[in-house]
Amino acid sequence: MGVVAIVAAALLAVGAALAVVRVERGPSMLDRTIAFDVLTTILVGAIALEAAWSRRTESIPILVVLSLVGFVGSVVIARFAAVEPEGADAPGADGIPPVSPGEERAALGAERVGEERGGGE
Amino acid sequence: MSPSTRRAPWRQWPAVLVLAAIWVLLWGSLSWGTALLGLAVAVAVVWFLPLPRVATSWTIRPWGLCVLVGRFGADLVVASFQVAWLALRPGPGPRGGVVGVRLTHPGTTHQVVTAELASLVPGSVVVELRPHDRTVYLHVLDLALAGGTDGVRRDIRALEARVLRAFPPKKES
Amino acid sequence: MTGVGQDVWNLVADVLAGACLLLGAFLAFSAGVGVLRFGHLLARMHAVTKPQVLGLILLLLGVALRVRSWSAVAMLALVVAFQLLTSPVAAHMVGRAGFRTGKVRPEDLEVDDLTDERAG
Structure with missing residues (x-):
């Protein structure tokens, strides 16, 4: 068990370090969110590994909380922060879905994609 | 409300x-x-905290559910290690794409379950789901591995067929 | 069950737990590699779903096999259930937001039905 725990911990640590590099590099808010998701998952894995190694159950409630907090975090960022430059007046940016979600937002998205492709890079 | x-x-x-x-x-x-x-x-x-009533109703068939869950588990394991290999193998990254698949069943519940299961399997993520024209848009990590766009469409339709067999919709309503 | 039989079962459970933990940790590691190496946002998202689903299931299975108490197993099952329900929603929202805000460049995609359909 000792060797297994060390190898697994090393794998998790390297994975977490790589995810941190991606958090630092970005380039966009969403890339950081994704990398942070990986980090949260690895943190859950590390706590699970500790619980398995020591055969103790006190830390398991932390896993429940972490798995939910990670979800709330990435959804909030996807919903609010991802609409970066001109999204202040976008439908849905205020948390209230527009009247006809499919049509309207798809049109808006396409428009914005077009703009960015035309102007950026 | x-x-x-x-x-x-x-x-x-x-x-x-x-x-x-x-x-x-x-x-x-x-x-x-x-x-x-x-x-x-x-x-x-x-x-x-009331929720809106779900419009479609369905029944559960145990055997269909077993097939759905079993096949999902197998897909999950295979796809997980495929994606792990794609991440670790040397050379340039995989070539993926966004594939639109038109589903056969109009019920939103079944569309959502199908999309959710497709998202859970690594290698495909649902980018858009349009209930009114029953189209689900998936991003596939490696198109060649998935058998091209036709392979993706075939897989998703098979998944939908399994969902429909596990939760057959009631005739009326 | 005799004491010796109990020992054998404990050993089997420990070995299985070790295998689960190693595989789960490997998937988490490959997710770190994937999230760093894949070239664009949508590809990186695939790296996330992998440890979140199978990796987590394997790691928690490892814990369950080591701890062997029903209350802990129940709570671990709850973690997996939450994760299975929430991770596609999060992935979908991130992917959609990325697509709609133009984070995905056309040259990253071999096929793009969504943009084609909008354009024509």
Whole structure:
């Protein structure tokens, strides 16, 4: 068990370090969110590994909380922060879905994609 | 949502039971105290946070459900290690794309279950789901591995067929 | 069950737990590699779903096999259930937001039905 725990911990640590590099590099808010998701998952894995190694159950409630907090975090960022430059007046940016979600937002998205492709890079 | 559309908690007993079960699981011990408090909390949640009624109704077929779950588990394991290999192998990254698949069944519940299961399997993520024209847009990590766009469409339609067999919709409504 | 039989079962459970933990940790590691190496946002998202679903299931299975107490197993099952329900929603929202805000460049995609359909 000792060797297994060390190898697994090393794998998790390297994975977490790589995810941190991606958090630092970005380039966009969403890339950081994704990398942070990986980090949260690895943190859950590390706590699970500790619980398995020591055969103790006190830390398991932390896993429940972490798995939910990670979800709330990435959804909030996807919903609010991802609409970066001109999204202040976008439908849905205020948390209230527009009247006809499919049509309207798809049109808006396409428009914005077009703009960015035309102007950026 | 106006209070008049609220349904009585006892008519939503499955939701109440599930919430109470989650409460008991969180406490980690089954006793009269946790069970009763869980039921009370569940009734309160259902009463104060009402959800819209799901339009379509369905039934459950145990064997279809077994096939769905078993096949999902197998897909999950295979796809997980495929994606792991794609990440670790040397050379340039995989070539992926966004594929639109038109589903056959109009019910939104089945579309959502199909999309959710497709998202859970690594290698494909649902980018858009349009209920009105029944189209689901998936991003596939490696198109060559998935057998091109036709392979993706075939896989998703097969998944939908399994979902429909596991939860066959009722005839009317 | 005799004491010796109990020992054998404990050993089997420990070995299985070790295998689960190693595989789960490997998937988490490959997710770190994937999230760093894949070239664009949508590809990186695939790296996330992998440890979140199978990796987590394997790691928690490892814990369950080591701890062997029902209350802990129940709570671990709850973690997996939450994760299975929430991770596609999060992935979908991130992917959609990325697509709609133009984070995905056309040259990253071999096929793009969504943009084609909008354009024509």
